[in-house]
Amino acid sequence: MRASVRRPRLLAAASLALTALALTACDNGQGEGLREEGAATQPSDTVPQDKPTPKPEGTAASKAPSAAGATGKGGARTSAPAKDTDPNAPSNRVPCTADNTRITAAPLTRPLNHMLLTITNTGSKMCDLKGYPIVKFEGAQSVPPVMEATKPQAVTSLAPGKEGYAAVILSAGDGSGGEGRTAQSLEIGFQGSDKMAEAALQAKGVHIDDSLRVTYWVTTIEDALS
Numbered sequence: 001m002r003a004s005v006r007r008p009r010l011l012a013a014a015s016l017a018l019t020a021l022a023l024t025a026c027d028n029g030q031g032e033g034l035r036e037e038g039a040a041t042q043p044s045d046t047v048p049q050d051k052p053t054p055k056p057e058g059t060a061a062s063k064a065p066s067a068a069g070a071t072g073k074g075g076a077r078t079s080a081p082a083k084d085t086d087p088n089a090p091s092n093r094v095p096c097t098a099d100n101t102r103i104t105a106a107p108l109t110r111p112l113n114h115m116l117l118t119i120t121n122t123g124s125k126m127c128d129l130k131g132y133p134i135v136k137f138e139g140a141q142s143v144p145p146v147m148e149a150t151k152p153q154a155v156t157s158l159a160p161g162k163e164g165y166a167a168v169i170l171s172a173g174d175g176s177g178g179e180g181r182t183a184q185s186l187e188i189g190f191q192g193s194d195k196m197a198e199a200a201l202q203a204k205g206v207h208i209d210d211s212l213r214v215t216y217w218v219t220t221i222e223d224a225l226s
Contacts, residue, residue: 134189177211
């Protein structure tokens with residue numbers, strides 16, 4: 001009687017053990033699957049998070065200057081200096097030379113023994129007539145001195161097409177300048193330049209002596225002959 005009771009109990013225990021092993025095997029399979037699937041969704045440890053998207057280099061936007069000007073220190077925006085369009089501005093003026101002027105020489109009856117030099121700006125910019133004309137008649141060994149009393153307060157400047165003036169005292173009316181001679185040609189030089197400009201004389205030439213003198217360049221005929 002005891003043997004028959006013990007056998008069913010052993011069979012029941014064995015059945016429970018097999019069921020437990022089967023459940024454990026299923027749990028192990030599903031657990032591995034869940035762990036593998038979960039691992040695939042985790043971010044890689046070697047990839048940094050929140051990495052900024054790199055901007056392409058060499059684009060027109062990164063190299064082209066702003067239309068409003070370049071950005072200076074502290075974020076302040078600077079702009080290119082405006083070009084001075086004033087023709088009287090020093091940066092837009094040039095010296096008067098033989099290359100941008102034309103000169104005429106005309107002997108006068110009044111005042112006596114005077115000759116008027118008229119210079120015209122033939123260039124496209126304002127030019128400055130510095131000092132006085134360097135007067136060289138044919139055969140002259142030196143140039144005549146300037147009369148300091150005729151020096152203007154400011155440098156004479158000529159706009160394109162405008163004229164300036166200077167006078168040449170050719171000889172002394174009282175004969176104190178010596179016997180003198182007749183000159184047939186004349187050249188005019190400029191302060192700061194080695195190039196001479198030819199100024200045509202009248203066909204018979206002009207009489208000069210040792211009292212030859214010149215005035216400074218001025219803006220009016222009256223100032224030149226005063």
